[in-house]
Amino acid sequence: MQTDYIYPRFEVERKESRCSNCGLCINECSCGVHYRSKDGKYLLSDDSKCVNCQRCVATCPTHALKIVKSNCDFRENSNWTSDSIREIIKQASSGGVLLSSMGNPQPFPVYWDKLLINASQVTNPPIDPLREPMETRVFLGRKPSEIRRNQHGQLICDLPPRLTLELPVMFSAMSYGSISYNAHAALAAAAAELGTYYNTGEGGLHENFYRFGNNTVVQVASGRFGVHKDYLEAGAAIEIKMGQGAKPGIGGHLPGSKIVGDVSRTRMIPEGSDAISPAPHHDIYSIEDLRQLVFSLKEATEYKKPVIVKIAAVHNVAAIASGIARSGADIIAIDGFRGGTGAAPTRIRDNVGIPVELALAAVDTRLRDEGIRNNVSLVVGGSIRNSTDVIKAIALGADACYIATAALIAMGCHMCRNCQSGKCNWGIATQNPQLVKRLDPEEGCRRLVNLMTAWKHEIMEIMGGMGINSVESLRGNRLMLRGIGLSSKELDVLGVMHAGE
Amino acid sequence: MIILNARATDNAALNESVRAAKDDCEIVGCIGERFIGAGLSSRTIRIKGIPGNALGAYLNGAKIFVDGNAQDAVGDTMNAGEITINGNAGDAAGYAMRGGKIYIKGNAGYRAGIHMKEYAGKSPVIVIGGRCGSFLGEYQAGGLIIVLGLNDDGKRIVGNFPCAGMHGGRVLLRGDAKDVVFPDKVTSARATADDLAAATAYIKEFCAYFGIDENFVLDCPYTLITPDSANPYKRMYVEN
Numbered sequence: 001m002q003t004d005y006i007y008p009r010f011e012v013e014r015k016e017s018r019c020s021n022c023g024l025c026i027n028e029c030s031c032g033v034h035y036r037s038k039d040g041k042y043l044l045s046d047d048s049k050c051v052n053c054q055r056c057v058a059t060c061p062t063h064a065l066k067i068v069k070s071n072c073d074f075r076e077n078s079n080w081t082s083d084s085i086r087e088i089i090k091q092a093s094s095g096g097v098l099l100s101s102m103g104n105p106q107p108f109p110v111y112w113d114k115l116l117i118n119a120s121q122v123t124n125p126p127i128d129p130l131r132e133p134m135e136t137r138v139f140l141g142r143k144p145s146e147i148r149r150n151q152h153g154q155l156i157c158d159l160p161p162r163l164t165l166e167l168p169v170m171f172s173a174m175s176y177g178s179i180s181y182n183a184h185a186a187l188a189a190a191a192a193e194l195g196t197y198y199n200t201g202e203g204g205l206h207e208n209f210y211r212f213g214n215n216t217v218v219q220v221a222s223g224r225f226g227v228h229k230d231y232l233e234a235g236a237a238i239e240i241k242m243g244q245g246a247k248p249g250i251g252g253h254l255p256g257s258k259i260v261g262d263v264s265r266t267r268m269i270p271e272g273s274d275a276i277s278p279a280p281h282h283d284i285y286s287i288e289d290l291r292q293l294v295f296s297l298k299e300a301t302e303y304k305k306p307v308i309v310k311i312a313a314v315h316n317v318a319a320i321a322s323g324i325a326r327s328g329a330d331i332i333a334i335d336g337f338r339g340g341t342g343a344a345p346t347r348i349r350d351n352v353g354i355p356v357e358l359a360l361a362a363v364d365t366r367l368r369d370e371g372i373r374n375n376v377s378l379v380v381g382g383s384i385r386n387s388t389d390v391i392k393a394i395a396l397g398a399d400a401c402y403i404a405t406a407a408l409i410a411m412g413c414h415m416c417r418n419c420q421s422g423k424c425n426w427g428i429a430t431q432n433p434q435l436v437k438r439l440d441p442e443e444g445c446r447r448l449v450n451l452m453t454a455w456k457h458e459i460m461e462i463m464g465g466m467g468i469n470s471v472e473s474l475r476g477n478r479l480m481l482r483g484i485g486l487s488s489k490e491l492d493v494l495g496v497m498h499a500g501e
Numbered sequence: 502m503i504i505l506n507a508r509a510t511d512n513a514a515l516n517e518s519v520r521a522a523k524d525d526c527e528i529v530g531c532i533g534e535r536f537i538g539a540g541l542s543s544r545t546i547r548i549k550g551i552p553g554n555a556l557g558a559y560l561n562g563a564k565i566f567v568d569g570n571a572q573d574a575v576g577d578t579m580n581a582g583e584i585t586i587n588g589n590a591g592d593a594a595g596y597a598m599r600g601g602k603i604y605i606k607g608n609a610g611y612r613a614g615i616h617m618k619e620y621a622g623k624s625p626v627i628v629i630g631g632r633c634g635s636f637l638g639e640y641q642a643g644g645l646i647i648v649l650g651l652n653d654d655g656k657r658i659v660g661n662f663p664c665a666g667m668h669g670g671r672v673l674l675r676g677d678a679k680d681v682v683f684p685d686k687v688t689s690a691r692a693t694a695d696d697l698a699a700a701t702a703y704i705k706e707f708c709a710y711f712g713i714d715e716n717f718v719l720d721c722p723y724t725l726i727t728p729d730s731a732n733p734y735k736r737m738y739v740e741n
């Protein structure tokens with residue numbers, strides 16, 4: 001129907017003067033944008049299929065290609081934006097639930113960008129991290145509340161199980177199935193090299209990656225895919241996924257078309273069958289029930305591994321976290337509404353949940369007020385974009401951060417946000433063997449290590465500037481932060497003063 | 502056989518004793534101790550009394566016999582092995598199990614067999630002698646659930662919304678299930694001889710274990726419920 005025709009969002013511009021007519025762009029584009037004219041003479045493009053992933057731009061040997069945003073748009077206004085009109089047309093023609101990828105793109109405030117970091121002047125002088133010791137190692141897990149000695153006065157050192165991170169950043173959960181084998185290989189190798197952890201997500205652990213177990217967090221979600229004794233024992237910690245920032249309150253659904261080969265084997269479900277993760281864990285209706293799952297996992301692994309409970313940042317997050325801190329969990333992971341996803345209903349991604357900055361501040365305050373902050377460590381994720389986001393998160397009260405989108409970008413993701421299609425031209429969010437090959441795990445690992453090494457240097461430098469020589473001393477040190485352009489209510493929730501105060 | 506007295510110890514210590522025991526165990530005086538046999542790969546555990554929640558969670562090959570009722574989440578995410586309950590079981594029995602067998606002589610609570618799966622050579626089986634609560638086999642993705650309805654109290658064999666979201670596996674109900682309402686994405690039909698052939702061995706084993714007349718149980722029509730599609734939500738979304 002004519003009303004359903006929408007002019008393409010992106011247009012391919014081919015500079016004829018540079019194009020050598022080699023046709024590489026045809027092979028590189030899994031979306032089928034580029035093709036040859038019937039007589040074979042010319043390269044043409046079907047702009048309607050372009051998702052602006054920049055693959056052809058980056059691989060064109062003569063740099064003859066450019067993708068531009070189309071300027072043919074609806075007569076939009078501030079209320080009826082182009083997107084809102086386009087979405088109605090899509091739903092009117094299909095009757096479908098809108099499905100998107102990656103985190104909340106709406107123009108809600110990014111509080112990281114409204115927080116400023118302190119530096120020392122005159123008193124409490126800055127520290128030079130290039131020449132003086134600077135500790136970025138952190139330990140995640142329950143902290144003992146007292147020092148215990150035996151009858152001879154010697155320290156009793158049987159501490160609860162914990163994770164040791166050489167820098168306060170881990171790679172967040174992305175399942176095998178939603179991302180490729182090579183992406184997992186790169187994340188696992190990078191975590192091992194960096195002395196941190198990556199997270200299997202809820203799709204099980206491929207047998208080839210068991211050797212990275214000491215740097216692996218294994219996830220248990222409501223679908224329990226690939227969860228069995230060996231899997232639980234393989235990881236350094238077990239994460240119970242209660243929620244995800246991109247889609248709080250709903251489950252997951254990996255379509256049968258992505259359950260192929262090794263993905264099927266790793267998830268332990270037949271090829272082609274949908275992998276449905278129910279919205280709730282059907283054995284958890286209360287904090288007491290959560291405690292039961294926490295302890296059943298601890299029993300199955302003989303109390304040797306810390307248990308993480310991951311929740312989405314929602315309105316009552318502080319009360320929920322208070323419950324989790326009493327459930328026997330060792331670590332709480334909070335995922336903000338900008339956290340990525342391979343697929344989420346658009347409406348939920350864009351409207352449900354709260355910014356992780358506010359959630360973190362509220363949770364840390366609540367746990368301190370109740371005197372149970374040391375029962376758990378806090379890990380936050382949901383669009384941590386750079387080293388200063390990490391610094392600000394720690395100063396607000398986090399023990400460490402989870403990154404996933406940033407890690408994907410390091411591996412080659414160009415944020416076209418079309419993961420749900422399974423056609424990722426960068427070999428990340430796809431199970432097509434031809435596309436997966438495009439991501440070299442060694443190269444991916446090297447780039448992840450580069451990114452984290454750079455962040456670590458920056459973290460040390462900024463901490464040095466504040467006159468702080470360990471991440472542990474920065475944690476919850478909100479005096480190191482000032483808000484800019486925030487209301488008094490926002491400052492109140494964040495627990496920071498305004499710049500100039 | 503090692504005898505362990507549940508009353509003399511707490512949850513964690515009891516389970517530690519079970520793990521440490523190199524032989525089969527008998528646990529006596531059990532009153533609600535949780536997580537018994539979690540992740541256990543071999544050996545046999547006999548339980549006198551009533552074990553608590555998450556009995557045999559992640560069970561990996563061991564056999565558990567309960568001389569009494571069991572509570573919630575029996576065999577949660579079980580991979581292999583056997584759990585036999587000479588009584589009733591609570592809610593969510595066999596949640597996400599992918600292998601092994603659970604035999605419950607009496608009734609099961611809500612959400613029995615929820616999200617059961619099967620994979621390659623593994624295909625789990627639950628047999629329930631009595632009736633079960635609502636949401637039987639919700640999200641079922643594989644395996645076989647048999648409900649025999651051997652009670653004579655006149656109550657319906659399953660509660661409401663059985664097989665909601667089912668996308669794999671089979672549910673077999675003894676009787677014609679005429680009073681049961683199924684969702685529209687599954688098909689229920691009288692089981693054929695072929696359908697029953699795969700289940701008969703389990704029913705006979707169940708009857709033999711609990712001393713029930715197998716001819717009485719088998720001499721009856723059965724209703725088989727199967728999903729219409731392994732991809733029930735395929736056409737629900739539009740890419741944005």
